[in-house]
Structure formats: structure tokens, C-alpha cells
Amino acid sequence: MEQIFFGVFYNVLAILMILIAIIPVFIYFKYGREPKITYQGIYEHEPPTKESPAFVNALYKGNVGSVDMNAFKATILNLVNKKIY
Numbered sequence: 001m002e003q004i005f006f007g008v009f010y011n012v013l014a015i016l017m018i019l020i021a022i023i024p025v026f027i028y029f030k031y032g033r034e035p036k037i038t039y040q041g042i043y044e045h046e047p048p049t050k051e052s053p054a055f056v057n058a059l060y061k062g063n064v065g066s067v068d069m070n071a072f073k074a075t076i077l078n079l080v081n082k083k084i085y
Helices: 002-032 053-060 069-081
Strands: none
Touching: 053 069
């Protein structure tokens, strides 16, 4: 009786090990890859204008003509990008 139990137990354990090895592969193919896109846009990492971030923030964000904390952060990052700060 004990021999039958261990035989079934090892068979179930082998099946579980195979599933543990195969399931991540299926998850990768379903969710892990980047979707294929057909968009062939221009290089879009550069700012669209030569204006300062504070000027653009004053034009488009919240109250026109005033700057907020986001303009300050963007200006600091712009100075770091230009290797001034």
C-alpha cells in the first residue's frame, strides 16, 4: 500500500515540476513581450521648441503667465541636461 502511495506521489510530483517549468514560458509569450507596433515616428526625445521649460510652463500650465513648482523642477533638469548644474 505504501509503495502505491509513493508511486502516485512521485508521478504527481513529476507532473507538477513539468508544469512549474512550462507555465512561465506560456506567461512570457502571453504577457511578457513588447507589443509589435507599426508606428515609424521621428525621434521624439528632444524638446519640440528651443524655449525654456519655465516659459513653456507659463504658457500652458494652470494660470497663464505664472509658473509653478513643475517649472522649477523642469528648469533644474534642463540645466543638468545641458551640463551646467
